[in-house]
Amino acid sequence: MALNQALGPGTYAYVPDPQGGLGCDAIKVGLIYKPSRVEPVGNPQALASATFERYPLAQAFRDKTTGGVFTAVSVHLKSKGSCDASDPDTGQGCWNLRRTAQAQALADWVEATLRPLDPDVLLLGDFNTYEEEDPLALLRSRGFAPLLSGHYSYVYMGLSGALDHAYATPSLAGQVQGALAWHVNADEPRVLDYTLAFKTDDRYEPTPYRASDHDPLVVHLSLSPDTQAPPPSGCHPQGAPVVISEFRFRGPGGGSDEFIELFNRSCTPVNLGGWKVQGLSSSGPNWTDRATLASVTLEPGQFYLLANTAPGGYSLSVAPDQTYTTGIADNRAVRLLDAGGQVVDLVGFASSGQYEGRGLVDGPTNSNGLQQLSWKRIPAGRDTDDNLADFQFGENWANPQNRQSPRYGDN
Structure with missing residues (x-):
């Protein structure tokens, strides 16, 4: 990056995009840091929600001097421009309802996902909101403390x-x-701006001045040492502890060329002893066992792979952790039960009548010309209890993971 060209190799590093990206807007958020001062803890996370044009980006860092850990969240809420009749300017600029919904989603995400990993969370960025407007009032009502007040960072029409x-x-x-x-x-x-927009007289110079139209904020942290290591970044303390994260009921080898990948999305180890994987029969709402799982402990972020090894079965190279021989019919459903018989996760196609939220769109029913297709969650721990929202389909991207695969690896 240009900073390292000016200041020396390795002076700064950037946080990579999380799996699934940061949205499709022309602008995206980011985080850079000094490796000499802090080190990343765990993987970056994004709040991948249709509420946002630009997904908030979170990364935990450890202070190399004190050992203290905090999580930085880079934020850029919806702008005040380009009004729409559905969210007009009623005194707080266009899109105030949307920005307030974004603030609500952000607060919920911090509370449910980030704070259980480490309680020290810093939200910073362009909120496109003045201090007394609804989105920031909501954050304050949720217990977030403003670190500046009475300041300014932007000048508009004087x-x-x-x-x-x-x-x-x-x-x-x-x-x-x-x-x-x-x-x-x-x-x-x-006239000093780095861009040529809105000016005919260009007097740009490579100085800190007018590097943006917004002023940067500086926050001085003095972090206390963490008394214990935080849970792994990327884990989910709430919801289903283990989910079906990738699967297919048919592949290029035929109707038995199938696999079911499980993933521990929780923050604690889970013993799978006595758990069951069940499939929906080809006709009627009858569930039957496909496999009773071995007594193995799945660590947070770890995968477990089951594959059908009947003739014409599983055709991929990743070795399964456990096998079964009775397949699941096309466009039906699969579910995961714990040792007490409670349904932990369920994934199904709309035509099966068995699914969470909304069912998946039916897939192919013959193997002519099929590639290594699969349905998968991206990221693997995504779980909104809506199959259609949680799973994506790809025709040549099957990438099953087993217990030996990297934890929190690409699905």
């Missing part, structure tokens, strides 16, 4: 205000030594 903010969870707010807006951009004239 008026200054704060669109950029830093909010912390209560446990992190007590470790903040100070925060400020660095006024190097908003007050500067457009």
Whole structure:
């Protein structure tokens, strides 16, 4: 990157995009850091929700000096421009309802997913919201503490205000030594801008001034040492502990060329002893056992692969952890039961009548010309209790993982 060309190799590093990306907007969020000061803990995560144009990006970091850990979340909420009749300007700019919904989703995500991993969470970025508007009022009502107040970070038509903010969870707010807006951009004239937009006189120079139209914020953290290691990043403390993360009921080898991949999405080990995988019969709502799982402990982020080894069966190279010989009919359903007989996860096609939320669109019923297709969750731990939303179909992307595969690896 250009920073390292100017300051020396390795001075800065960037957080890679999580699996599944950060949305399809022309703008996306990002995080860069100094490896000499902090190190990433676990994998990056995105709040992949249709509520957002640009998915928030989260990454936990450990302070190399104190050992303290915090999670940074890069945020860019919907802009105030380009009004739509469904969300007009009623005094807080266009799209206030959408920004408020985004703030709600962000607060829910922090509470359900990020804080159980580590309580110290920092939200920062362009909220496109002034201090007393609804989205930030919602965050404050949910217990997030503003680290700056009364500041400005943007100038519009000669008026200054704060669109950029830093909010912390209560446990992190007590470790903040100070925060400020660095006024190097908003007050500067457009002729210094890095872009040619909106100007006929270009006086750009490679200095900090007018590197953006928003002022950056600076937050000084003094992190306390963590007394224990946080749970692995990417785990989910709520919801189904183990899910069916990739599968197919037919492949290029025929109707028995099938596999079922399980994934421990929870934050604790799960023993699979006595658990069952059941398939829906070809006619009628009758579930029958396909496999009773071995007494193995699945660690957080670990996969478990079952495959049909009947004649004409499983054709991929990744070795299954367990096999079965009675297949599941085309466009039916599969479910996972715990040792007590409770349904932990269910995935089915719409025509089967058995599914969570909405059923999957029916797939092929013959193997002529089939490639290595599968249905999979991206990422593997995604689980909204809606099969149609959680699973994606690919014609040549089957990539089953077993217990020996990297934890939290690409599905």
